[in-house]
Amino acid sequence: MNFIKFHKKDIYISIISLLILISIALFIEHPWPRDFLVSIFSFGLLAMSLNMLIGFAGMVSFGHAAFFALGAYAFGLLLQNENFVMYFGQFSIPIAFVLSVLITGLYSAIIGIICVRLNDIYFAFLTLAFQMFLYSVIVSWVSLTGGDQGLMGGIPRPPFLGIDLSDSIHRYIFCSIIFVLCIFILRILNKSNFGYTLRLIRDNSERAEFIGIRVLRVKLICFVIASMMASVGGIIMALFTSGAYPEWAFWTQSGEAIFMIMLGGVSIFIGPLVGTILLRSINDIVQIYSSHSDLVIGIIIMIVVLGLRKGLVEYFLEKISFKKK
Amino acid sequence: MIDVDALLNCFGVASCAVNQLTSGLIIGMLLFLVASGLTLIFGVLNVINFAHGTFYMLGAYFAFSTYLLTESYLLSALIGALGAGFFGILFERFLISKVYGQDILMQLLVCYAFILITDDLVKIIWGSEYLSMGVPDEFRLPPFRVFGGFVPPLYAFLIILSLVIGVITIFLISKTRFGSIVRAAAENAKMVSALGIRVPLYFALLFGLGCALAGIAGALGAPVRSLTPGMGFGILIESFIVTVIGGMGSIPGALIAALILGITRSIGSVGFPLFVDGMMFVIMALVLIFKPTGLFVKGSSK
Amino acid sequence: MLNIKNINKSFGGVVATNNVSLSFEEGSLSSIIGPNGAGKTTLFNLITGKIKPDSGEILLAGENITNLSPREIVLKGIGRAFQIANIFPTLTVKEALMASLASRLGISEKLFKPFYSKDLQNKSEELLDTLEMNDISDDLCSNISHGDQKVLDIGLALSLEPKVLMLDEPTAGMGPEERWQMVSTIERLWKLKNVTLIFIEHDMDIVFKISQKINVLRYGSLIASGNSSEIKKNKEVIDAYLGEDFESI
16 A cells, blocks of 8 residues: 555556547547557657666666567567467467567576676677677578568457457557556656666666675666566557567667657656657658658757757756746 | 588588688688777777778778779779778767767767768768679689689788788887877876877877778778678677677787687588577677686776 | 784785784774875775685684675675765765665665655664764765765765774865864764774874774785884884874874
8 A cells, every 4th residue: 555655646647648548549530649659659668668777777778679679579479370379369469468578588688697797888789789689580580580571461469358459449548558557667666676776876886786786686687677668669569560570670779769768868757758759750750851861860869969968858958947047 | 500411511622611711711801800990999999989880881882983983993992991081080070079988878879870871871872772893803813723622812812901901000009109199098198188299189090090990891892792871780790799709909809709700600601501690699698708808808898 | 803814915916915914803993004005995895805815814703704795795794985985976865875775674676665665764864863964865965075975975884784884094085174073973973883993094193093903004014003002102113104203293
């Protein structure tokens, strides 16, 4: 009960956000807002979970999208397996969901054991290298993954408990619930003992060791949780597109996620989500007006990083607080 | 997973073994040049140039265009190296040096943006199709016969030239005035600039040298590789694996590690084609687990 | 309480600690002095497990802790504050102490347990009282004065309820007034917490005033050990360390 009392405000915010998200589906018939929001759910989870590493723990990973992609591929491949669907019947989707998250957790634990011991530069590069390893596996193992073309043939979505994920409204509401739940969990982690232990490590890992923190173990746990969260984002994308694509495992996906975090600011809990919305919108707009969106996005990143030297959201918050003074 | 028969068939026959080893050496030596640039920049500036592959790509494309105009392979290689070095200096002065000393997130983003921009510019200028330079006229000569295998003169030239460039680089860093200033500045930049030496200039030159090494690798390899925007990223990852295995900051380490990877690749393409990339990562992971500082470096990566 | 037996350590041929044996009585207040490069901080690093000795033994209350990790040694009861205040810049003073207390209670890895619990808050407020830091409890650690950072550093060590508290130059970088304030804080905490306290110090006035026992290191060797008057009389110490100015002290 203490727990509920402590998180009262966050619980209210979560419920209200969820109600707003669901009402969008009920009152707006046009699919565009739903499609846009599902992509925000998915990439938002990627960015939010990456910020658990970068913002909470100070572990700058350049290969986080690997876990996003792994979640998506594991989910798709499990459901495309006829025996799997035959065996689990109507529970196929929830079981595939949980299994995919667990598989990602296991994989990230193996990568994590190697990476968390290293200093920040090595950590960034190594996570990137392992992401490109996964990418090369996906691209070259054509018989399993479809290679360049991605996971083709659609992902079966057998209904469970009256929820039919092939229906776009059902799918949207399902994704909203999962999304809000994940953000809520991240929020609890952020305010928990564990969250503060991560801050200790981020600020001064040597001192943390001297007050008795098991630094490597805590880093590893953080790495695995963040990866599992990213895999949920990937699963949402796989559900939405009814497929999985190697681009999700490509390094640019991780670079994009880092920029989302930077745009929104690492110091604000919900910042990466704002960053996701900003970048997705910028992306959509640029793609309408230019066939060279990489060039434009690259220039925007340079301007933000070298010009503002901080996230857009942080920049404007500071402007506002200056004016007040 | 491993096709033992194919391996035995190839390595039982001298000519096949020679061919595979030569191609392994080529892959290894070009990789060595790129990686030595990466490790040089890291060793002195303590910055990992995540955009290093871009300069490899630029070197290749500059060489390609020069060759179209002049039909001279050597001139193309020179222009490739100088062009990449020049852009490297610009990149260092106007972009990456602005985020020195800041957290690594900023460095990552600057490199990420730079890669996006240059890849797209290359696409605009040279198109997105694969380009091929072909074997230059200078090297359309009959191949050498070694143990029944054929070694094209171009291959022999590439291997020897790469080695020479590597030796010159080591000499430049360890024996010349430029090298000693740069190494001293890496230890204590304030002290060196108090002596009236313009440290930022030397840092920019060193960065340019590192990029020129990537550029010349791209240029020299242009006849044996195909050119495409984004070609730099794969080689970035591979040269990173090389520096992890050889030890960050060690050029001789980079040479040996690059040869290990090159040979692994060429043997792998016969024996375990699907698992070649995997094998490189397995080697890297083993080094990281058992000797995280790399095979040839004392000190700590922790 | 803490016994060091024949500890040796050299770094690439340079002897940093040469066959040092020392013992610290329970509840005592001792200092370690010596010229720069005498191996004082190295000795601290050896005791706290940051580096491992080449040979010798370290016993805490009779238990061999020589080969334990820094973390295990901390949990056995040796707390340490650092030469350069070593704190957590983005946390508030109170949060830093709470997080440290959570570690002491073994709950720092609880994923879902709210950090701002009554228990941790009460305990941290007690500690803030002890440290007399109530008025700055909600300031960021990076924003408080240098002296306060040093006290907080000691507070972080104390939060683990150590048997032995080791302070590496607690008054380094302070003005004269701040120094004596720090000295009285140290004496107060020592009496209050009843710990075995060991500190490294350069200021001879402070050393002679508060130490029950003074240990003098030179070139990695222990050259003298005793109370203030014994050390002041010791010929070797006078020659080696205190020099001609000694009479004036």
